[in-house]
Amino acid sequence: MTYLAKPRLRHPTLTQNKVGYTRRDYEGRISTLCAGCGHDSISAAIIQACWELDIEPHRVAKLSGIGCSSKTPDYFLGASHGFNTVHGRMPSVLTGANLANRDLLYLGVSGDGDSASIGLGQFANAMRRGVRMAYIVENNGVYGLTKGQFSATADRGSRSKKGVINNDSPVDLVGLALQLGATYVARSFSGDKEQLVPLIKGAIGHGGAAFIDVISPCVTFNNHGGSTKSYDYVRQHNEAVSRIDFIPRHSEITAQYAPGEVIDVQQHDGSMLRLHKLHTDYDPTDRYAALSYMNARQERGEVVTGLLYLDPQATDLHLSLNTSDAPLNSLGPTALCPGSKALEKLNASLR
Amino acid sequence: MKPMEAINDFVIKFANVNGSGSASANELFAKAILRMGVPVSPRNIFPSNIQGMPTWYEARVCEQGYSGRRGGVDMMVAMNPQTWDADVAEIAPGGYLFYDSTRPIPASKFRQDVSVIGVPLTEISNSAFTDPRQRQLFKNIIYVGALSVLLDVEAEVFETLFAEQYRGKEMLIDANVRALHLGRDYVKEHLQAPLGLRVRRADKVGEQIFTDGNSAIALGCVYGGATVAAWYPITPSSSVPEAFQKYCDKFRVDPDTGRSNFAIVQAEDELASIGMVLGAGWNGARAFTATSGPGISLMTEFIGLAYFAEIPVTIINVQRGGPSTGMPTRTQQSDLLSCAYASHGDTKHVLLFPEDPHECFEHAAAALDLADRLQTPIFLMTDLDIGMNQRLCKPFVWDDARTYDRGKVMTAEELEAGKDFGRYKDVDGDGIPWRTYPGTHPTKGSFFTRGTTRDPYARYSERGPDYIYNMERLCAKFRTAADLVPQPVLRSADQPTSLGVLYFGSTSPAMQEALDVLTASGIHIDALRLRAFPFPDSVERFIAAHELVFVVEQNRDAQMHVLLVNELGVDPARLIKVLHYDGTPITARFITEAIQKQLQGATALIKEAA
Numbered sequence: 001m002t003y004l005a006k007p008r009l010r011h012p013t014l015t016q017n018k019v020g021y022t023r024r025d026y027e028g029r030i031s032t033l034c035a036g037c038g039h040d041s042i043s044a045a046i047i048q049a050c051w052e053l054d055i056e057p058h059r060v061a062k063l064s065g066i067g068c069s070s071k072t073p074d075y076f077l078g079a080s081h082g083f084n085t086v087h088g089r090m091p092s093v094l095t096g097a098n099l100a101n102r103d104l105l106y107l108g109v110s111g112d113g114d115s116a117s118i119g120l121g122q123f124a125n126a127m128r129r130g131v132r133m134a135y136i137v138e139n140n141g142v143y144g145l146t147k148g149q150f151s152a153t154a155d156r157g158s159r160s161k162k163g164v165i166n167n168d169s170p171v172d173l174v175g176l177a178l179q180l181g182a183t184y185v186a187r188s189f190s191g192d193k194e195q196l197v198p199l200i201k202g203a204i205g206h207g208g209a210a211f212i213d214v215i216s217p218c219v220t221f222n223n224h225g226g227s228t229k230s231y232d233y234v235r236q237h238n239e240a241v242s243r244i245d246f247i248p249r250h251s252e253i254t255a256q257y258a259p260g261e262v263i264d265v266q267q268h269d270g271s272m273l274r275l276h277k278l279h280t281d282y283d284p285t286d287r288y289a290a291l292s293y294m295n296a297r298q299e300r301g302e303v304v305t306g307l308l309y310l311d312p313q314a315t316d317l318h319l320s321l322n323t324s325d326a327p328l329n330s331l332g333p334t335a336l337c338p339g340s341k342a343l344e345k346l347n348a349s350l351r
Numbered sequence: 352m353k354p355m356e357a358i359n360d361f362v363i364k365f366a367n368v369n370g371s372g373s374a375s376a377n378e379l380f381a382k383a384i385l386r387m388g389v390p391v392s393p394r395n396i397f398p399s400n401i402q403g404m405p406t407w408y409e410a411r412v413c414e415q416g417y418s419g420r421r422g423g424v425d426m427m428v429a430m431n432p433q434t435w436d437a438d439v440a441e442i443a444p445g446g447y448l449f450y451d452s453t454r455p456i457p458a459s460k461f462r463q464d465v466s467v468i469g470v471p472l473t474e475i476s477n478s479a480f481t482d483p484r485q486r487q488l489f490k491n492i493i494y495v496g497a498l499s500v501l502l503d504v505e506a507e508v509f510e511t512l513f514a515e516q517y518r519g520k521e522m523l524i525d526a527n528v529r530a531l532h533l534g535r536d537y538v539k540e541h542l543q544a545p546l547g548l549r550v551r552r553a554d555k556v557g558e559q560i561f562t563d564g565n566s567a568i569a570l571g572c573v574y575g576g577a578t579v580a581a582w583y584p585i586t587p588s589s590s591v592p593e594a595f596q597k598y599c600d601k602f603r604v605d606p607d608t609g610r611s612n613f614a615i616v617q618a619e620d621e622l623a624s625i626g627m628v629l630g631a632g633w634n635g636a637r638a639f640t641a642t643s644g645p646g647i648s649l650m651t652e653f654i655g656l657a658y659f660a661e662i663p664v665t666i667i668n669v670q671r672g673g674p675s676t677g678m679p680t681r682t683q684q685s686d687l688l689s690c691a692y693a694s695h696g697d698t699k700h701v702l703l704f705p706e707d708p709h710e711c712f713e714h715a716a717a718a719l720d721l722a723d724r725l726q727t728p729i730f731l732m733t734d735l736d737i738g739m740n741q742r743l744c745k746p747f748v749w750d751d752a753r754t755y756d757r758g759k760v761m762t763a764e765e766l767e768a769g770k771d772f773g774r775y776k777d778v779d780g781d782g783i784p785w786r787t788y789p790g791t792h793p794t795k796g797s798f799f800t801r802g803t804t805r806d807p808y809a810r811y812s813e814r815g816p817d818y819i820y821n822m823e824r825l826c827a828k829f830r831t832a833a834d835l836v837p838q839p840v841l842r843s844a845d846q847p848t849s850l851g852v853l854y855f856g857s858t859s860p861a862m863q864e865a866l867d868v869l870t871a872s873g874i875h876i877d878a879l880r881l882r883a884f885p886f887p888d889s890v891e892r893f894i895a896a897h898e899l900v901f902v903v904e905q906n907r908d909a910q911m912h913v914l915l916v917n918e919l920g921v922d923p924a925r926l927i928k929v930l931h932y933d934g935t936p937i938t939a940r941f942i943t944e945a946i947q948k949q950l951q952g953a954t955a956l957i958k959e960a961a
Contacts, residue, residue: 058793061789074799081798082800083801084799084801085626089653092581092627093627095627096628096633097630097789099614100579100633101636101788121620121623122626321611321615324611329634331612333755335605336603339749340748340751346747347558347560347747351385351558
């Protein structure tokens, strides 16, 4: 039995956000993942981001594939509709859901097995179509549910818990997302909430396909000395290119005082991303420079994190398809059915 | 041998080279005969190749209105040297061979028992036109012109068709009319016409329309309110979404805003296309995909999810010859089992079997209603024969008072009023649970959709009783479906009989003819046309009421027979298989002979039937 309900008790003094919800209203069921799993930290970051963004929980649709990571949508936003689809095929289901109702916010949660192996094709095509969503990959480089096999993101030369060495090259989802046309590409670390929460907020506010690869150590199968996805390894090799603040629409934009270069980028919904560039030569609006920078650092064993690329003018699939503002699932026969007279005319043309 | 003679009753076959522009000329020929009030049923026969390879267009002219493939060829228009020998061999004794006589062909290449008609088409075209492409295209119109005199089809009919087709493009009208008359004039001057085969004005077409099943399905999806279509190209279904796009561009673009009330995505593969349809269905939009057998194979995991998670999905399966790549451009009804029980575990799916384009339209709209009502995948099972060939059928009809059946969707108001919501709870006793669309209510009605088992409130559960409750409810829902799907159509024999026949889908036109032929030969059979799976009770009653029941279908393994035995528990010995599966559409001749042969040993039955 892996279903655990969370007590419904609410302390009356809990702080409410602008839409009247407390942080607890953004929680889901109790996690059944291993204690210390990075994925739970990501769930917590999603909860915090949504609460701080004043999102009504039921206006979010959360979709996932299959695997440890894909179980997590059950553990946040309990008032949202969730959909645990099939292995690797969350992107297509999310695409269809998005086409049906453009008014909801779409959160796609996946794992490295789910997105980099069986679902690589769907991941790639969702990115290139510009489906508006925050696509979060909880990347631990290992198959946890089936007890420790390498996933396609495991680095060449890294070792499994049993000591087996991985001889295959890793699939770099960030590099792929950059090449395929994603308009918001970030990498983060589940152990760095300060960095992760604003990245999630930025992704949710983004007007196109937003992708975040979150290194999320598997405490049971991939948190040992030979792993490049362990807590220790990522902490030691984290190379952050930026820190971001997310400034919601209508909030006052405070004066810039952070050290180093600071850039404000307005998202399509009016919210602002304030980028504190830790490396002043890093340009987050140059897709190919970002790719090159990341590859160079990767060669040195560094895990580059932060907002790696952003196109503030992003468009999405609905714009490409020129669909109506009204959600397609809300249209009735008046808007959809041409009626009997049109049919008679059509019949006449077929004689 | 005496040349064949027949008025308004013959089969003409055009042997062409793919890409030579013959398709529109051949269609023009068929339409002209229709305009003379004589029913025509053409069929495209094309191997799985692109350009330069053989292609055929076989048109059956039949005043009686039979639109099934008759079998046999009375006149061959042999325009492809590559297939000459086989084409000539196919002509019935006493028939006619029409060919391009520009270049000499050895006498050995002809037959003594057919009449040969040579027209120097290339020479006429080359001397009249200079552009190479025009020479090729108008050569086709020239042979149509020549045939029109030979078969006595009126020139004015063609001229009207040209004027309609090229409205506003006078140059094209003139050039086509000129080409037509080049052919007509040559025949009038050099040959004896008309032939023994000919067309005579009649009034047998009436209000019927001439269209193909794939377009009709697309139109049905427009009228039925589909807003999301996701697909991956595959023969013979690609023209469904392509036609959907065409009709949506015409009917579904808001004139004020220029924005589309639809979304069509050509997905990266079949897995993604069905995934998108699932997502859209889950989120309250009417969505469909169109594919063929290999696509169904790829979609089966998602189909299982849609069945178990209870998501409305409409799947158009335009069947072709399988297994594997099989015969991708030939027709079959061989995906019945793979669709009826698609995916692993215990599943049962609803299948609809339209007989012609008219029903393709109706069933497409009905499928969208049924998908929402039953919250499950609905398969619209057509095939290449219906899908890609134009057929005369009743006009499309739509009742403007008709609304969409969105099924059991709980609203925010109902949730607010405290109505109990258990996503997988059978509250009405019909096996169909209530659902909510994502985003409905701030605190009530949300649930988690998953492929794993759960309790009636959608909470993950591995308890046996929860699983059994769910699986039994799905069976109850399937039984409910039997009353909601299109019901079978009975055609009773002229007199009481212990013989019955079951058939479905594209077999219908050939069956109608076969029944008439059998009746004329003294064999009376009650016929029931199946229009859906699950089978309503009337199917069981029909079988019970007859001693022997033929089951006519176009596949090797008698898949409908298997479904009947499996689902109704019928004694297999009482169901006689009539199977046709060479990739060509079944003919009345085949059915008649198969039934007569089966009955040879059953003298008592024949006597009784007679």
